[in-house]
Amino acid sequence: MKNSIAGPRLADGRENQRMASLEKSKSSEVPHDLLPVIRNSGVLSDRQFNDVKAKVLAGDYPTDSKALAERLIREKIITEYQARRLLANKPNGMILGKYVILDRIGSGSMGRVYKAQHQLMGRIVALKIIAPEIVSNERAVARFYREMRLVGRLDHPNVVRAFDADSSSNILYIVMEYVSGPSLAQMLKNGALPPADVVGYAAQAALGLAHAHEQGIVHRDVKPSNLLVTDDKLVKVLDLGLGVLMEADNHATFATADGIAVGTVDYMSPEQACGKDVDGRSDLYSLGCSMYHLITGRHAFPGDNPIERLGRRINGRPVPITDLRPDLPPSLVAVLDKLMANKPQDRYQTGIEAAEALTALIRSRKPAAVATAKPDPVAATAPPLPPEIIRVEPTYPGWFRPMAKLAEQKAGVAVAAIIGALAAFAGIGFAIGRLIR
Numbered sequence: 001m002k003n004s005i006a007g008p009r010l011a012d013g014r015e016n017q018r019m020a021s022l023e024k025s026k027s028s029e030v031p032h033d034l035l036p037v038i039r040n041s042g043v044l045s046d047r048q049f050n051d052v053k054a055k056v057l058a059g060d061y062p063t064d065s066k067a068l069a070e071r072l073i074r075e076k077i078i079t080e081y082q083a084r085r086l087l088a089n090k091p092n093g094m095i096l097g098k099y100v101i102l103d104r105i106g107s108g109s110m111g112r113v114y115k116a117q118h119q120l121m122g123r124i125v126a127l128k129i130i131a132p133e134i135v136s137n138e139r140a141v142a143r144f145y146r147e148m149r150l151v152g153r154l155d156h157p158n159v160v161r162a163f164d165a166d167s168s169s170n171i172l173y174i175v176m177e178y179v180s181g182p183s184l185a186q187m188l189k190n191g192a193l194p195p196a197d198v199v200g201y202a203a204q205a206a207l208g209l210a211h212a213h214e215q216g217i218v219h220r221d222v223k224p225s226n227l228l229v230t231d232d233k234l235v236k237v238l239d240l241g242l243g244v245l246m247e248a249d250n251h252a253t254f255a256t257a258d259g260i261a262v263g264t265v266d267y268m269s270p271e272q273a274c275g276k277d278v279d280g281r282s283d284l285y286s287l288g289c290s291m292y293h294l295i296t297g298r299h300a301f302p303g304d305n306p307i308e309r310l311g312r313r314i315n316g317r318p319v320p321i322t323d324l325r326p327d328l329p330p331s332l333v334a335v336l337d338k339l340m341a342n343k344p345q346d347r348y349q350t351g352i353e354a355a356e357a358l359t360a361l362i363r364s365r366k367p368a369a370v371a372t373a374k375p376d377p378v379a380a381t382a383p384p385l386p387p388e389i390i391r392v393e394p395t396y397p398g399w400f401r402p403m404a405k406l407a408e409q410k411a412g413v414a415v416a417a418i419i420g421a422l423a424a425f426a427g428i429g430f431a432i433g434r435l436i437r
Contacts, residue, residue: 031089034065041091043082043100079103097168130172150217151241158208160236179236185225192297202291203358204235210351212240213280219243222286223267265306266299270314270342281344284354288339296324
């Protein structure tokens, strides 16, 4: 089965870049014969490998290692990432459990993330390998496994689903739904986001967090890089359940335990920064900090170092967002203030409450948008439509219906007929009266 994500043949410019990337390897590092390296890597099934080998022996594929790698990329048999590893003579580590590593997506405080493919099912997934320094903490790993049992229950459109969690050769990893879109942190690199967009994204994230909280899971690391946006503008919360790996054991100091979490200090709740127990309201505080950053491009608690920023977070108030964005509506500022209240009891108490407040901001904008909409010039010049005429047919006695129909079609004839009929009835009545006397 071929790796389906290698994609179509690239344009000439990108193909030249790809060749340049492959050429980076020194000649001495490139294996003379690439076939044994491919075989040892395990990235191809036996059938695939035998097919490639037969084509090399028959002359259909080049024998030169770099040329062969380029040909296999072009035919979507291996990926560029795999080719670089193979040409560097590093076949190990490209299979983890039942998954073939296709590409490296990125890295973070808790480990590296790869795009991978299930060998049998062909499903494309995101595979996060937990950093070795975290895996060495047996206490954290035990909590991780317990948390993963809860994460397995999560089923919500605003949550990145977890398919599997396991270890192989002392490597701890989690298999997750693959989301092709960017994170909000990546979108922020192009500048602050429109407030209306941020509100919509945050409302979706709050719903995802509410679902997790209902299952007993506190994220503990809500931040823009953990909020992914699909091509359909659907927000998915990433890394649910992994926050337990960041927490210190009972004998660790905050400084040593937070060697992993320094990068997330700017989104922590005050109670989390103090090492206290946290609940879902801590995640909502972090969501508020994320919104602040996305709208302004700056952190709510600035400082020259993590300790200074932590001190301000614990003891002070954030820089008023209106100092940076005076154009924000008071209703949005009020929601942010409540999300980022210093005390948990002063915040929204559930993700549902937060989502409703954020959604109300979106609804409140719609009437204004309609009122300020420009009139349609075509509609303004079009003649008015004639009033609708509704026909109501009265109910007549059976003997009168023929005359009513005649009156509708020929009014003059109908009037004469009716007068004649009435005269006839009058004559008949007069005759009957004479007989009775």
